[in-house]
Amino acid sequence: VKLQESGPGLVKSSETLSLTCTVSGDSMSPHYWGWIRQPPGKALEWIGYVYHTGSTNYDPSLKSRVTISVDRSKRQFSLRLRSVTAADTAVYYCARMLTVESGGYYMDVWGNGTTVTVSS
Amino acid sequence: SYDLTQPPSVSVAPGQTARITCAGDNFASKSVHWYQQKPGQAPVLVVYDDSDRPSGISDRFSGSNSGNTATLTISRVEAGDEADYYCQVWDIRDHLVFGIGTRVTVL
Numbered sequence: 001v002k003l004q005e006s007g008p009g010l011v012k013s014s015e016t017l018s019l020t021c022t023v024s025g026d027s028m029s030p031h032y033w034g035w036i037r038q039p040p041g042k043a044l045e046w047i048g049y050v051y052h053t054g055s056t057n058y059d060p061s062l063k064s065r066v067t068i069s070v071d072r073s074k075r076q077f078s079l080r081l082r083s084v085t086a087a088d089t090a091v092y093y094c095a096r097m098l099t100v101e102s103g104g105y106y107m108d109v110w111g112n113g114t115t116v117t118v119s120s
Numbered sequence: 121s122y123d124l125t126q127p128p129s130v131s132v133a134p135g136q137t138a139r140i141t142c143a144g145d146n147f148a149s150k151s152v153h154w155y156q157q158k159p160g161q162a163p164v165l166v167v168y169d170d171s172d173r174p175s176g177i178s179d180r181f182s183g184s185n186s187g188n189t190a191t192l193t194i195s196r197v198e199a200g201d202e203a204d205y206y207c208q209v210w211d212i213r214d215h216l217v218f219g220i221g222t223r224v225t226v227l
Binding site: 048 | 149150151153155157162163164165168169174206208209210212213215216217218219221
């Protein structure tokens, strides 16, 4: 399984960040597909996930600005983050998310990541 | 918000054992997962569901979870193990949470 992020590396402040992750080597069902970011020099931050059916779950801190969607025919899922600021500058990763019996999720396959800079 | 506490750094000599802790509330009811991230690279899953290893991960990596602390143990440490290590859990309120990361330095 391979994941590849794509999208603009530079976004203007107050505009919308849009990224796409292309999946190869696996079917999109029955998995969850997630986005994670990492600001420069900081820890990983979970953004949210989309299930292959299209249902979503987002981090509460970003929920008002985020939309994650899936296009199974293209084997792609996408991230849209509205009203970006400098604080959204980060490396953005897409990942396949698996579940555990006790509840919860983890990421077993990651894309290489793409750097997005928000300019003023 | 749900917080995970990791030591910022751990130093270990080659051939010795490194132990990285991750603390949080009600860990006994959660599964803990661990990722290794080398500079400029994407994270790699090294332990999932407290103590399981993905295919292809060295058996020098092991995990445990007891009480309110989970531990990632790296046995017979090698220079190539130098990286940042993140623990991660799922919390029903805050959803997916990462620790702040622990920098492992091989002396």
